[in-house]
Amino acid sequence: MTVQKKSAGVWQIAPPHPATPPRRRNAPRLPPDERRTQLLDAALRVVGRDGLAQLTMQSVAKEAGVAKPVLYALYPTAPELVAALLRREHARGMAQVLGAMPTDLRRADPDAEFIGAAMGFLEAVYADPMRWRLILVHADGAPSDYREVLTAARDQLLARCIELLAVGIRVRGGPEDADIELIGTAMLGFIEVLGRMVLSNRQQFPPERLRSTVRALLRTIPRASDSTAPVASEDSA
Template sequence: MDVDSTADGARLEADSDGVWRIAPAPPARPRRRNGPRLPPHERREQLLDAARVVAGRDGLAELTMQAVAKQAGVAKPVLYAIYPTAPQLLDALLRREHSRGIAQVLEALPADFDTSDPDAEYEAAVLAFLTAVRDDPVRWRLILVPADGAPASYRGLLGDAREKIVTRCMQLLEAGLARRGGPTDVDTELVGRVLLGFVESLGRLVLSDPERFPPQALRPTVRALTRTLPASP
């Protein structure tokens, strides 16, 4: 069979009997759409959102530039223009989620105990944190269970944030113990670290099995911890 093409892409095919027939042009391959043009800050957020989806679905080890570009619905050059390398993309994602997560923690902590019960405030703050973990497991898995693929600089960032939270817990402990009447011989730094480690462990339980460990089911455990610091008579 002889084949020729017309100007519009249609094909002229000659059968064995010498009769020429016009065959329709083959469909054009669809071009990848990059979506509407976005300002740089919006494009960054779009790409980080896509990276977050990939990390949550496949894990940090599978956070490739190709997978992120596909998830975002853009060509790879668009991604490379904002984040030239995969480590830069990963670093930006981890730092964004860390910043938002730590802001949630600090927001949940009470400002003072001037007109409130310290034990009730502590319980409410922990439940607010556990609810945040349940509602956004991707973010909190990156914070509470950093994978081997996380860069060392990110682990340092987590350590610095943890120290900041411990310091805030110590301040609240001192104010809370004074308001509830003791005990007075408490190492607030030690107790602050124990409380933070306890809360982090509860958060990991919520991540590992949210059906078995929903935040409300952990309330009695949270309440029991405050009873380990009895008030003075």
């Protein structure tokens, strides 16, 4: 409240100025790469909660705590946002798989390396179910070209598995005359099924519970009768 003298003997009492409403805080400015990470992390949380088909620009902006123009500045349309999310999660998933695979079986126990790689994959699925659901489970709302990316990446992964299997079978001493392509395809499909079991119920099918099943798969691939089969030399691999 203020009191002002207007003239001799005349005073005016003015009501207090209305409080200025607090200005809405904008999201802090971030470098573009950090902002993309923030937005894609928010999109992944939305997908994990609601499904890919229910992802909207509004839901992602709300989840990220930013105004929609901030989101539109980097991803002008929902399909572009979805494509960026799928590409990122697929690349990260493939890096996890390849990182768990052995690089050289010529001086190793192939069976132990296989178990280690399989368990590494299952533990990655267990740790990042939202990511792996986008890779291992058909995702409604995914663009058709993403399915082509998945197919191409799986073909490359299968080729790597067959390459390692050829060396591993030679090192472990059998089986002779093995159809390596058939065995590799079956083994990869088997491990993918176990991954989907983890996704279906992480409490019921934790990776450690599946370890014995992974070992059982190896028992279907016989070794040579001579358990002391020599290890392949570097020149022969």
